Structure formats: structure tokens, C-alpha cells
Amino acid sequence: MADTYTQCPKCGQKFSSPLPASESCPACGLYFFKWGQPLKNHTLDEEPIEIKGRIEFLLAPREQMDSVSCYGRMAALVLLAVWSWFLFGYDYRTAEINASFLHNIVLPIHEAGHVLFMPFGEFLTILGGSFLQLALPFGIGIAFILKNRDNFGAAVCLWWTGASVVDLSPYIYDSLYPQMMLLGGHTGEDGPHDWIYLLDTFGQLQHAQGWGTFAHVLGGLIMLAGVIWGALVLKAQRRSLD
Numbered sequence: 001m002a003d004t005y006t007q008c009p010k011c012g013q014k015f016s017s018p019l020p021a022s023e024s025c026p027a028c029g030l031y032f033f034k035w036g037q038p039l040k041n042h043t044l045d046e047e048p049i050e051i052k053g054r055i056e057f058l059l060a061p062r063e064q065m066d067s068v069s070c071y072g073r074m075a076a077l078v079l080l081a082v083w084s085w086f087l088f089g090y091d092y093r094t095a096e097i098n099a100s101f102l103h104n105i106v107l108p109i110h111e112a113g114h115v116l117f118m119p120f121g122e123f124l125t126i127l128g129g130s131f132l133q134l135a136l137p138f139g140i141g142i143a144f145i146l147k148n149r150d151n152f153g154a155a156v157c158l159w160w161t162g163a164s165v166v167d168l169s170p171y172i173y174d175s176l177y178p179q180m181m182l183l184g185g186h187t188g189e190d191g192p193h194d195w196i197y198l199l200d201t202f203g204q205l206q207h208a209q210g211w212g213t214f215a216h217v218l219g220g221l222i223m224l225a226g227v228i229w230g231a232l233v234l235k236a237q238r239r240s241l242d
Contacts, residue, residue: 004018004019004021005018005019005020005021005023006018008025008027008028008030009030010025010028010030011027011030013025013026013028028149029149070234070237070238073230073237074234076156077231077234080156080159080226080227080230081227083102084159084162084163084220084223084224084227086100087100087102087163087166087167087223088166088216088219090166092166092169092170092173092212092213092215092216093170093173093212095170095171095174095180096170097166097167097170098170098180102163102167103167106133106163106164106167109132109133109136110129110130110132110133111129112132113128113129113130113131113132113133114126114128116128116132117131123201126192126194126197126198127194127198129194130168130171130194130198133164133167133168134161134164134165134168137158137160137161137164138158138161140157141153141154141156141157141158141160142154144157151229151233152233152234154229155226155227155229155230155233156230157226158222158225158226158229159222159223159226159230161222162218162220162222162223162224162225162226163219164219165215165218165219165222166215166216166219166220166223167219168215168219169212169215169216169219170212171194171195171212172199172208172212172215173208173209173211173212173216174193174195174208174212175193175195175196175199175205175208176205176206176208178193178196196208199211
């Protein structure tokens with residue numbers, strides 16, 4: 001008798017009636033026979049292991065990935081890991097990252113955030129730059145998961161989010177004793193400085209250097225998490241190719 005499934009081994013979707021291995025999951029499109037060794041089936045009366053299902057959903061590779069794409073992604077992940085090392089190594093206390101290629105990417109996004117939130121008042125206008133710098137890659141990552149089932153793309157976006165946090169850390173650190181040259185050709189002492197305003201609003205300006213250090217470390221950890229997540233997805237993809 002053919003194996004049947006009452007729950008998708010990839011996305012965890014439960015079915016009202018068992019489906020044979022030759023069928024596909026109506027939620028994510030996985031053909032069960034492609035998954036490899038069938039997992040132990042749950043009966044309708046059994047409670048599924050939710051945590052395991054969620055982990056499998058986040059680690060499952062996109063379907064129909066060929067070997068060329070898989071190994072190309074491996075090479076890209078190695079480059080991101082090396083880039084992470086350099087980005088985290090920049091001295092956030094002197095804003096060395098502002099001369100990097102990454103900063104040239106995220107700076108226009110940051111400035112667009114100010115323009116985007118301008119209709120919503122002074123606070124959101126100033127916050128909007130840093131918010132969009134972080135929210136854009138994070139939101140794209142969510143879209144990769146929900147729309148494309150592309151967990152590797154989501155992992156790269158998580159890395160991008162962490163890199164953006166690292167990029168913000170000098171700006172935060174600089175708030176207490178402004179020395180960083182801003183776009184207008186002046187320091188925060190002579191003109192608007194987002195994080196002087198934001199930290200002062202919450203009574204945290206005296207702790208600016210501590211928050212800047214925290215942001216640098218946090219961004220590094222998020223980049224590391226993105227690289228590890230991407231590696232686990234590629235490991236699953238490699239296994240499916242084998």
C-alpha cells in the first residue's frame with residue numbers, strides 16, 4: 001500500500017483526508033515522493049510537533065533547484081561570510097564603515113525613509129530614515145518566505161538587516177560627542193543629527209555610546225545568524241540533490 005500523508009513534511013499543513021505520496025501539498029506544492037524518505041505520519045487525532053514543523057518550514061529549500069544554482073548560492077554565501085568579517089571589523093567609534101560600499105547602498109534607503117515619513121510629523125520623519133534602512137531588507141525577507149518559499153533569499157535579507165544595523169551603529173555612537181561628518185557637510189553639533197534627537201527624546205542621550213556598541217554587536221550577531229541560516233538551507237538543498 002502506498003504511503004499516505006495527513007500533514008505536509010515541508011510546511012506542516014494538515015489535510016482533512018490522507019493524501020498519497022504521488023500527490024502534492026495544496027499549500028506549498030511539494031510532491032511528497034520528492035521529499036525523500038517519508039516521515040512518520042500523524043493520525044488526525046495526534047497533535048503535530050509544531051516546533052519541528054516550523055523549523056522544517058524555515059529550512060526547506062525551494063523546489064526545482066538545480067546543482068548550478070545550488071553551488072552558486074554556496075559561493076555567494078562564502079562571500080557574504082567574508083564580507084561580514086570586514087564589516088564587523090570596521091571601527092564603529094570612528095565611523096569607518098561610512099567609506100564602505102555597503103554604506104553607499106543603504107544611505108539612499110535611509111534618506112528615502114525621511115522623505116517617506118515626512119507627512120507624519122517630525123518624530124516619524126527623523127525616525128523614518130533608520131526605520132526604513134532596517135525594515136526594507138527585513139520585509140523583503142518575509143516576502144521571500146511567504147511568496148516565493150525561498151528561505152535562502154530570506155537568509156540573505158536577514159544578513160542585510162544585520163549589516164544595516166552595523167551601519168547604523170556609528171551614527172548612534174556619535175550622538176554623545178558628534179564628530180561624524182553628515183551629508184550636509186557638518187557634524188551633529190552644527191545641524192540635524194537623527195540619533196541626537198531620538199536618544200534625547202527618550203532620555204538616553206548620555207548612554208549613546210553604549211547603545212552604539214550594542215547596535216554594532218547586535219548587527220554582527222544578526223549577520224552571523226543570516227549566514228548560518230543560509231548554510232542550513234543549502235545543506236538541505238545539497239541533500240535533496242544527492
